[in-house]
Amino acid sequence: MIPLSYFIILSLILFVLGIIAFFVKKDLITQFLSVEIMLNAANLAFITFSKSASALDGQIIVFFVITVAAAEVAIGLAIILLIYRQKKSIKTEDIKSMKG
Amino acid sequence: MNTYTALYPILTIVTGALLIILLEVFLKKEKKDYLGFIAVLFLLASGAECIKFWNKGFSYFEGTLLLDKFALFFFLIMILTVIFITLISLKYLSLQHTDHGEYYGLLLFALSGMMIMVSSRDFLVIFLGLEVLSMASYALAGLKRDDERSSEAAIKYFLLGSFASAFLVFGIALLYGAVFSTDISTIMNFFHVETNFSLMALTGMAFIIIGFGFKIAVVPFHMWTPDVYQGSPTPVTAFFSVGPKAAGFAVLMRIFFPFWKEAVNSEIFFHILWILSVLTMVVGNLVALRQKNVKRILAYSSIAHAGYILVAILAGDNSGLLFYLTVYLFMNIGAFSAVIALSRKGKEFLELEDYSGIGFRYPWIGATFTVFLFSLAGFPPTGGFLAKFYIFSSAVHKGLVPLVIIGVLASLISVFYYLRIVIYMYMREPTRNVVIFSYNPALFLVLFLCLYGVLMLGIFPGNILLYIKQAVAPLAF
Numbered sequence: 001m002i003p004l005s006y007f008i009i010l011s012l013i014l015f016v017l018g019i020i021a022f023f024v025k026k027d028l029i030t031q032f033l034s035v036e037i038m039l040n041a042a043n044l045a046f047i048t049f050s051k052s053a054s055a056l057d058g059q060i061i062v063f064f065v066i067t068v069a070a071a072e073v074a075i076g077l078a079i080i081l082l083i084y085r086q087k088k089s090i091k092t093e094d095i096k097s098m099k100g
Numbered sequence: 101m102n103t104y105t106a107l108y109p110i111l112t113i114v115t116g117a118l119l120i121i122l123l124e125v126f127l128k129k130e131k132k133d134y135l136g137f138i139a140v141l142f143l144l145a146s147g148a149e150c151i152k153f154w155n156k157g158f159s160y161f162e163g164t165l166l167l168d169k170f171a172l173f174f175f176l177i178m179i180l181t182v183i184f185i186t187l188i189s190l191k192y193l194s195l196q197h198t199d200h201g202e203y204y205g206l207l208l209f210a211l212s213g214m215m216i217m218v219s220s221r222d223f224l225v226i227f228l229g230l231e232v233l234s235m236a237s238y239a240l241a242g243l244k245r246d247d248e249r250s251s252e253a254a255i256k257y258f259l260l261g262s263f264a265s266a267f268l269v270f271g272i273a274l275l276y277g278a279v280f281s282t283d284i285s286t287i288m289n290f291f292h293v294e295t296n297f298s299l300m301a302l303t304g305m306a307f308i309i310i311g312f313g314f315k316i317a318v319v320p321f322h323m324w325t326p327d328v329y330q331g332s333p334t335p336v337t338a339f340f341s342v343g344p345k346a347a348g349f350a351v352l353m354r355i356f357f358p359f360w361k362e363a364v365n366s367e368i369f370f371h372i373l374w375i376l377s378v379l380t381m382v383v384g385n386l387v388a389l390r391q392k393n394v395k396r397i398l399a400y401s402s403i404a405h406a407g408y409i410l411v412a413i414l415a416g417d418n419s420g421l422l423f424y425l426t427v428y429l430f431m432n433i434g435a436f437s438a439v440i441a442l443s444r445k446g447k448e449f450l451e452l453e454d455y456s457g458i459g460f461r462y463p464w465i466g467a468t469f470t471v472f473l474f475s476l477a478g479f480p481p482t483g484g485f486l487a488k489f490y491i492f493s494s495a496v497h498k499g500l501v502p503l504v505i506i507g508v509l510a511s512l513i514s515v516f517y518y519l520r521i522v523i524y525m526y527m528r529e530p531t532r533n534v535v536i537f538s539y540n541p542a543l544f545l546v547l548f549l550c551l552y553g554v555l556m557l558g559i560f561p562g563n564i565l566l567y568i569k570q571a572v573a574p575l576a577f
Contacts, residue, residue: 015266032262035263035266038263038267038270041270042266043273045273046276049273049276050276052277061272061276064224064228065269068227068228068231071231072231072235072262076238083251083252086248087248098249098253098331
């Protein structure tokens with residue numbers, strides 16, 4: 001059996017990768033994807049801890065987080081589409097009409 | 101009290117929101133104002149429920165719904181906020197071509213999210229409430245669909261907001277890993293018993309602070325604030341600057357008040373919050389100095405005010421914090437209402453230059469705006485002075501003298517940019533032709549009520565302090 005600590009390490013790696021991608025990538029969809037990866041890293045952590053305590057509530061929380069992520073997709077894609085209609089681009093460098 | 105009747109205040113709001121979204125489809129474009137009145141009706145009904153609950157009920161659904169006086173006080177503050185926002189939006193929406201009926205529904209949904217946040221002791225429920233609030237807020241920020249700035253505000257708010265909530269979820273996951281519970285009181289017990297913090301619990305708490313730091317716009321997590329505040333429709337900006345901030349601080353109070361007392365070595369977080377508070381006060385006020393747009397000035401001023409409120413969290417002064425938030429509601433919504441008053445069809449006047457000579461051209465608006473700015477700067481006899489005074493004096497009692505010195509210096513800096521608007525209004529010749537649409541009774545009612553609130557809280561704070569003392573009592577357990 002794979003030790004549980006491996007899963008925690010994996011989820012930490014995923015989370016950090018998500019943060020890095022959020023700052024490095026210059027494209028709204030990819031940035032949004034990296035946020036989703038961070039959420040899923042948290043999900044993996046919840047499941048692992050839940051397994052290690054042999055309690056169920058961690059796994060229930062995961063369902064809530066998945067639902068929240070789905071709601072975020074709905075509103076996020078709508079906003080990104082709105083941006084695309086106005087600017088014909090979803091690059092972050094094109095979104096800079098406010099400064100200061 | 102029955103378990104299910106305890107849901108009434110929140111349920112009333114959600115029912116109102118759903119009803120408004122349903123009616124939106126059937127109403128003609130000219131009659132969208134009715135939806136605003138329906139919203140106000142439901143808000144008043146929910147407020148009445150809260151008042152009925154004041155001396156009853158405590159904890160429902162195993163602590164996931166707390167209707168203690170603390171939560172009810174925040175309910176009332178938030179309901180009042182949304183009533184004000186609804187009233188100032190009525191004319192604004194049709195003047196600025198934003199009259200989508202779902203606006204009021206989204207406001208009520210955002211309110212229900214905030215109510216869920218402040219009335220729970222369970223991190224999962226708090227997170228869900230925060231998300232309900234955030235989803236509605238993202239949509240509200242982008243409501244001016246044909247305005248590029250509004251869409252930009254929406255995407256910036258959305259990306260950074262969801263980034264922050266990912267931190268919050270991961271923080272909750274780490275705390276769950278350390279304590280195997282998401283209940284705040286269980287977590288505090290853990291910190292009480294454990295003499296050396298596990299690294300996991302520490303990181304979890306830090307991530308949760310980051311998550312809420314974004315919501316309440318604390319430096320260095322404030323990058324989104326000025327752009328979002330500038331781009332969003334002005335009533336929505338007024339809402340963002342008061343509502344989500346109050347909810348975020350309510351949660352921080354629920355976490356940190358027991359934390360200072362119980363945690364064995366809470367110094368690390370004390371230092372972290374100390375640094376955040378100083379940064380917020382100093383950076384917020386300094387950057388505000390070189391802004392030319394009134395909405396951006398008010399955005400940075402609201403960042404700075406978050407810094408002052410953090411001082412109250414550090415000092416453990418709950419009643420001071422609640423008083424500050426109450427005053428802040430009146431003065432900030434008042435200031436934004438004055439900004440909204442200076443608009444006409446399809447045009448808002450937001451540059452500092454536009455304000456030159458306003459004090460003589462529109463004496464009433466100029467005078468009330470001046471009072472709100474004085475209150476934000478903290479001059480007596482306004483509420484803003486007393487609020488700052490209470491917070492800083494209790495911080496001195498706790499021995500946080502350096503922090504108070506920095507805070508007072510920062511608020512001295514703030515006087516400069518608040519007064520600059522006043523100077524433009526009264527001491528400059530009008531350079532631009534500012535003609536406003538002035539038939540807006542609901543807006544002037546809000547201006548008057550905010551003026552009354554700011555002055556009453558400044559001169560006779562006794563009554564409200566009595567209720568605040570009752571409201572913070574449940575936190576002491």
